[in-house]
Amino acid sequence: MSRNPYVREVPRTTWYMRNNRYIRYMLREVSCVFIGLYAASLTVGLVRLAQGDNEWTHYLNGISSPTGILFSLLAFGFACYHSITWFNVTPRAMRIPKGDGFVPGPAIVSAHYIIWAVVSLVFLLMMGVL
Amino acid sequence: MAKSNKPIVWGLFAAGGTVCAFVIPVMILITGVLLPLGLFGPPEASYESMTRIVSNPVVKIVLFGILFLALWHAAHRLRITVHDFGIRNDQLVARAVYGFAGLFSLIALVTLLSF
Amino acid sequence: MSQRQITFEILRYDPETETEPRFQAYCVPCEEEWVVLDALNYIKDTLDGTLNYRWSCHMAVCGSCGMMINGEPMLSCKAFIRDLPAGTIKVEPLYHFPIERDLVVVLDDFMDKLESVKPYVIPKKQRPIEDGPYKQTPKQLHQYQQYSMCINCLLCYAACPQYGLTPEFIGPAALALTHRYNLDSRDKGRRQRQEVVATHEGVWECSFVGACSEVCPKDVDPAGAIQQMKIASTADWYLEHLMPWRRS
Ligand code: SF4
Ligand code: FES
Numbered sequence: 001m002s003r004n005p006y007v008r009e010v011p012r013t014t015w016y017m018r019n020n021r022y023i024r025y026m027l028r029e030v031s032c033v034f035i036g037l038y039a040a041s042l043t044v045g046l047v048r049l050a051q052g053d054n055e056w057t058h059y060l061n062g063i064s065s066p067t068g069i070l071f072s073l074l075a076f077g078f079a080c081y082h083s084i085t086w087f088n089v090t091p092r093a094m095r096i097p098k099g100d101g102f103v104p105g106p107a108i109v110s111a112h113y114i115i116w117a118v119v120s121l122v123f124l125l126m127m128g129v130l
Numbered sequence: 131m132a133k134s135n136k137p138i139v140w141g142l143f144a145a146g147g148t149v150c151a152f153v154i155p156v157m158i159l160i161t162g163v164l165l166p167l168g169l170f171g172p173p174e175a176s177y178e179s180m181t182r183i184v185s186n187p188v189v190k191i192v193l194f195g196i197l198f199l200a201l202w203h204a205a206h207r208l209r210i211t212v213h214d215f216g217i218r219n220d221q222l223v224a225r226a227v228y229g230f231a232g233l234f235s236l237i238a239l240v241t242l243l244s245f
Numbered sequence: 246m247s248q249r250q251i252t253f254e255i256l257r258y259d260p261e262t263e264t265e266p267r268f269q270a271y272c273v274p275c276e277e278e279w280v281v282l283d284a285l286n287y288i289k290d291t292l293d294g295t296l297n298y299r300w301s302c303h304m305a306v307c308g309s310c311g312m313m314i315n316g317e318p319m320l321s322c323k324a325f326i327r328d329l330p331a332g333t334i335k336v337e338p339l340y341h342f343p344i345e346r347d348l349v350v351v352l353d354d355f356m357d358k359l360e361s362v363k364p365y366v367i368p369k370k371q372r373p374i375e376d377g378p379y380k381q382t383p384k385q386l387h388q389y390q391q392y393s394m395c396i397n398c399l400l401c402y403a404a405c406p407q408y409g410l411t412p413e414f415i416g417p418a419a420l421a422l423t424h425r426y427n428l429d430s431r432d433k434g435r436r437q438r439q440e441v442v443a444t445h446e447g448v449w450e451c452s453f454v455g456a457c458s459e460v461c462p463k464d465v466d467p468a469g470a471i472q473q474m475k476i477a478s479t480a481d482w483y484l485e486h487l488m489p490w491r492r493s
Contacts, residue, residue, distance in 0.1 A: 004260035005343035005351045010409040013216030019316070022406060025454045029211040035150055036204025036231075038158055039197050043238045045161065049180055050241050056180070057173040064166035072162030079158055083151040089455065092469030093476065100384040112151075120156035127160050127183075129169060133440070136449040137482035140475060210452050214406075 031082040034075040087112040139206050139228070146203025153196055181245065190242045197238045205231035251275045251326065253284055255296065256337040258344045266344060268335075269293075275326050281314055281336065282321040285348075297347035305462055308396030311403065312348050313337040318400035318460045339403040341412075355399060358415050361441050362423040367434030385430040392425035392470050394463040401457035401467050407450055414450035415441060417457035417467030424470035443478045451475075 016022035041063070048059035062068055090112060091105035170176035183189055205227040212223050251273055258266035271292055273284045282300055289296050300310040303322045310321045315335050326334070342350035372379075401417035402408050408416045415423075423442055427435040441447050451471045458468040 002261055003345070005345055006258050006260070006266055007343045008340065010341070010406070012410065015406055015410065016214070019456075021404075021456050021459060022454070025406075025456075026211075026214065029207055029214065029452075032204040032207035032211060035154055035200055036208060038154065038162065039200040039204065040230075040234050042157070042161060043197060043234050043241070046184065046238060046241045049177070049184065050244050053174065053177050056177045060166065060173050060176065063162065069163065069166060072158055072166070075162065076155060076158045079150070079154040082147070083155055086147055086151040089453070089469075089472075092458075092466055093472035095473070100382075101387045116152055119152045120159075123153065123156045123160065129160065129164060133443040133482075134445045134447070134449045135482075136445070137479035140449070141479045141483070144476070144479075214452070 027078075028081060028085045031078040034078040035082065037071075038075045038079070083116060087116070139202070142199065142202040143206035146199035146201075147207075149196060149199045150203055154200060157196070184242065185245045190245070194235075194239055194242050198235045201231040201234050202228075247277050248274050249277075249326075251284070252333045253288070254333055254335045255285075255288075255348070256344075257296070257347050258338075260346055270333075277327060279326050280322050281312075281319075281324040281326060281329075281334065282310055284326065284334075285321065285336070297349050299349055306396060308398035311339050311398040311400050313340055313403065318403035320398060320400070320462050323462055339399055341403050341405070341409040342399070350399075352399070354412065355397075355402060355416070355419065358419045359397075359422065362415065362419050362438050363434055364419070364422045364426060366426060366429060366432045367437065368431060369433040379431045381430055388430070389425045389428035392421050392428070392465055392467075395421055395425075395465045395467075396463055398462060400460045400462065401465075404456040404460040406454055406456065407452060411446075411450055413446045415447050417471070418465075420448060420451075420474065421465050421467035421470040424474055427474075439478070439481065442474055443481065448474045448478060 016026045045059050045063075048055040063072070087109055091103075091108040094108075096103040096108065164170075165176065170179055184193065208227050209220070209224050212227075213220060217223065253271045253273055254268045255271065256266050257269045271288050273287050273292075275284055275287075282303060285296065285298055285300075289298075298310070298312070298321075300322060301307040302309075305320050305323045308320075311318060312321050313319075313336065314321065314324050315329060316337075318339060321336075336348065338344050338348045338350045342352070342354070345351050368379075395418055397418060399418065401421075405414075405417055408414045420442065423438050426432050427438060443449075448471050451468070453468055453472060455468045458466045461467065
């Protein structure tokens, strides 16, 4: 009997279309584009603010345009998706010892959600929104 | 096989991912939605209040920390994502994304110090 | 007892006469309580004796019957036909491995990788038998127990896109087993294993897709194990580079 193993190639640029699980993963990863662009845009906002009244108004007009708002809403969605996917896997990456075993995963995840809510409230309070 | 130097960038990626998860959604809500919707008043009024806020030394430190970590987190994840999309020029991509993150971190630092 | 006629499309490959695999359809009268492996056994016994596949225990412990069922890596002895969507059932050999023949894949790559991480207890120094057994508390056992449940079925490799794209990657099960021995109180071999774990082909090829843990039939959570090793390797790196005097 002769051997002649057959190798199935994985399509390099489209592999993630094979499976919903992979598409969800790619969505999670793509969140970085929005977080990165947001951080960059906020940095530009700081520069504009430092430059003065006029430049600030320009910046404000930019982010208030339909495109600006649309970007913010999209970025908000992706940022939340990042938060959820990040918190949900935390207990698996970091186990906290307790007794003979470990703190149960759901407890750690819930703690993260509670802190998330508190941090968000604090930010809103400090900005005088609430 | 040599040990990898990934830990330098991965450590920042992981720390940044955690910080971003807690603060980025609410920050987008404030600066990306509420601010343009005029919650902080017309441009002149928001100019006043924003300048006052970023002049606070604690805000400066926290804001720089967030921007720096968010930029590095995004840069590292983008490097991996580009690879996932089938672009295999990893060294070039790495230089570009980390360079971008470094540049914007520097701009943020200098600008914050100027207030 | 209710019987159903179900069509199975099975990927066949004969290395001696064919240059590439092809699907072959079989119509099987399936009993209500059958798993996919039962249908394969029916085909082999009554329809087509030339079909090749691996199995042994028929109870999800030996790890030899993994295959792609409707595109999802599963143990065929654990995949109840009634739980699958109605219609044709597609059966293929595990993705990401070369096909030896029909549903049988070549496992050499995994075996080499498993060997490279020294998946056995490496004690500080060998104890003579007279000294009796090594003792472990329940707490010490819990540290690694989850990661010791692996049956080497390789569903996780078939699910991992990074392994598919970069075959040099050590991969989920071998890394989960590395972690299992690193966490064992009797073991002192972590430093040796780090030579493999801390490389690009080790934990750093992983981007935490998490697919491995979702398909694992034993809840081993290889993805979690790998992230824990990334954190530990990062701590190692900072200790080695920022505090060289601590390198003992
Ligand atoms: S980790 Fe799970 S899926 Fe992977 S080989 Fe072990 S038992 Fe199978
Ligand atoms: S036959 Fe043993 S695991 Fe399926």
